[in-house]
Amino acid sequence: MMLLKYALKMGIGHIKAKIVFDHDAFEPGDMIEGRLELTGGMVPLKVKRYDIDLVDINRDLKENIINSHSVICSFVLNANEKKEVPFRLEIPGQIESTKCMAAARIVWENDQVLTAESLLQLTVKE
Template sequence: MLLRKYVSMFGIGSAKIDLVLPKTAFQPGELLNGYFILEGGIVKQNLRRIDCDLVMVDKNSTEKIIDSTTIYKTEELEPDETNKLNFVYRIPKTLQANGKGIRYLFKTKLTFDKGVESLDEDWITVVS
């Protein structure tokens, strides 16, 4: 059991997060109703927070954070447990549509009391 605890601290068998979106194309100002799937790893882990950033990537692969959402969670995620957490977000009205080398993605990070962070990326298209 102790070995499992230490390997999960290095990312092997640790808990994971996945942002599930209802679709991939959105209009500026549109309300997005998605959810996070939290999957437990091989040992019990204490969740601390979920950060989800809307990021713009330009043609030079330069990233700029457009908006951030943080959810503070203090709960234990048991081994092999799966939880669902709703995610409601309004796409900013000021976003320009994809094109001219501009793309958007949600970068999600699940942080634990101990161990590595779980990361997820979901690309979206903004249409006008």
């Protein structure tokens, strides 16, 4: 049991998150539809909240959050359980750059946070 607690503190065996979109390319003004795929870790954890942000990346590599989807929830993700959470984000009609990325942040019990570090980049058609 002590080894399990140590592994969890080191980030081993936690929930895994992946953002999946229904399409690869979008135009300004489009609605992005997709899902957040969650896979349980070694022990059940209670998810309290998740956020998905659409981030505009301009030529100077400055990032601006242009849309966000936040849900306060309460569900338990059991060990190795897979769950899909659908979401929708709108790309504004006026956007500065042609590149965007999505970032997910999941908060579970004890206010621990998981962020999807492998951010998916969207190509915005002009």
